[in-house]
Amino acid sequence: MVKTSRKSKIFSIVIAVALMFSMIATIPAGNTASAKDNLGLHVKGAILIDADSGKILYEKNADQALGIASMSKMMTEYILLDAINAGKIKWDQKYKVSEYAYKISQDRALSNVPLRADGEYTIRELYEAMAIYSANAATIAIAETIAGSETEFLTLMNKKAKELGLKDYHFVNATGLNNAQLQGMQPDGTPANAENKMPAKSVAKLAYHLLKDHPEVLKTSSISRKTFREGTDDAIKMDNWNFMLPGLVAEYKGVDGLKTGTTDYAGQCFTGTAKRNGTRLIAVVMHAEGPQHIARFNAARTLFDYGFGQFTTEEIVPAGHTFKSQKTVAVNDGKDSNVKIATKDAVSMMVKTSEADDYEAKLVLDKKSLNAPAKKGTVVGHVEINKKSGKDYGFIDGSVSNADVVTTATVEKASWLSLSFKKIGNFFTGLF
Structure with a gap:
């Protein structure tokens, strides 16, 4: 059984301290938002929308395609939940581990839950590992279950993106990793060092429709901590990478999703959603600059504060x-x-x-x-x-x-x- 180490506890303390100082440094005088169209975000791209109407409240360089890293998994979640609702896939359905998924799962430099080469896992277990812990091999396993292979799964990703009206999207795998991290087993026909890309506006649109069509995704994305295969020798603690969830170091009232992403190319990315007083917002942050692991949440916090603090829902007619x-x-x-x-x-x-x-x-x-x-x-x-x-x-x-x-x-x-x-x-x- 894998337990939380002293090293990881120290890491959490360091992150908490970094968060405290970075928040102090970014609070403007009088705790008010900066210029009307400039919130002072240190990001390559960002957008804030009302999750109910789709009204865009703020955007910065939202039409440029940038790396999205593990935010790609929102598309994998979407396609899986579509398949579940259509009865094509069952939550208790068993997956037998492929050589590809096994080898990727053993790379602990990546976000993963180790899978046994001879193991069987339910789709629900794999989904929770993907949604909570951004487990990459679990994501590959889901793609293989739905489409037979990750190569074929790319066809479904592109089809769904077109159906949703996304623009300037480019998918090379289901996980959002750089293909160079897939040990030469990347989907057929994709470059060896390519990554998934999309503009912030398309990421927000993906999240908007995901929440409209599958609001149940929040039941899982809102879980701060869970143990994979609890009670077995393979148990491993999964702390959600969304540090804005309750009980985590960047906690923000009302946050219950949605997906983080990090690669060298994409930088710190985050698609967050929060609900307060009946209003739900969706914020997308692309390539945030600042303290490691915290900069994206600082930017999202600024966006949420701006949305909840300065906007109201008004009846126009x-x-x-x-x-x-x-x-x-x-x-x-x-x-x-x-x-x-x-x-x-x-x-x-x-x-x-x-x-x-x-x-x-x-x-x-x-x-x-x-x-x-x-x-x-x-x-x-x-x-x-x-x-x-x-x-x-x-x-x-x-x-x-x-x-x-x-x-x-x-x-x-x-x-x-x-x-x-x-x-x-x-x-x-x-x-x-």
């Missing part, structure tokens, strides 16, 4: 709102020649508290007319939210959600006789 510029749309061959339209739901989003009055709603009509019969609730357009002045970052998915504009009544088709008289009337109107 209420449900049933009508626009003066267009109150109806025409109905062809209907008992009525037009029908009233209004917003289906209230449209709300996170905005800076000081800028709540700077936003206005604009009607975008997708259908200028309908053919009878036209049912109540037929979507004819959507609401576009515009900022009157200053910078607005938009939405991670391109537009505000729940913004449909619909018909407020049903218009039945007119009778044959009524349509005939109408056509005759139109004829004589056109004639004279």
Whole structure:
């Protein structure tokens, strides 16, 4: 059984001290955020979004593809949870260790839980090792279980990325390691020293959809500590690499996920999520500079403080709102020649508290007319939210959600006789 060593305890103390001093050094005068569009982050890329609406609250160099390291495992988690929900994979399903997974698992310079060459492990065990401890061999094992090989798993990663609308992504393996660390066993057709890359905006979009489609991922990502194979000779303690979780050295109230990443190329990376008072935020930090293992959490803390401290969710337009510029749309061959339209739901989003009055709603009509019969609730357009002045970052998915504009009544088709008289009337109107 592997137990926590005195060396690891000393490491935790050192990290805690480093965190204390780095936090003191980064707290601005008066504990307020710096310039409007510059939080003073020492990172190559970053983004902060509202996890509910996808509203982007802040971004810095968010469109440049950078190394993502083990944040790649969010994609592996996504594909696994899809397979679980579809019944293609079972949690209690057994995996027999491949030579590839075994050899990688024995490299303790990497984040790993050692696997036995002749061992069998459940998918749940492997998933927890991946999500909590970023175990690389466990990730390879999951990829092999789903697709037969990591090479084939790359096809699924690319397919899912395209489906989600991610941009500028580049996957060479399931783990996020540099291929040079895979002992010559990297997926077929990938370079020997390549790494996974993606812009911060695409990483945030991946996390956004992961939480939307599989919120259960937080049940595992929120576990601060767990023992792999507890009660056996192979037991090993897994401390979550997300130090912002409860009880860990960079603890931040409300944090319950999501995934860290570190390689020489990618630097310190982190996709974090936190929930306070019903509001959930997602922060992505790419290649943070500063104290080892702590810089990424300092940057995430700054982003979370900014989001929770300066933004509120405001209702921009209420449900049933009508626009003066267009109150109806025409109905062809209907008992009525037009029908009233209004917003289906209230449209709300996170905005800076000081800028709540700077936003206005604009009607975008997708259908200028309908053919009878036209049912109540037929979507004819959507609401576009515009900022009157200053910078607005938009939405991670391109537009505000729940913004449909619909018909407020049903218009039945007119009778044959009524349509005939109408056509005759139109004829004589056109004639004279």
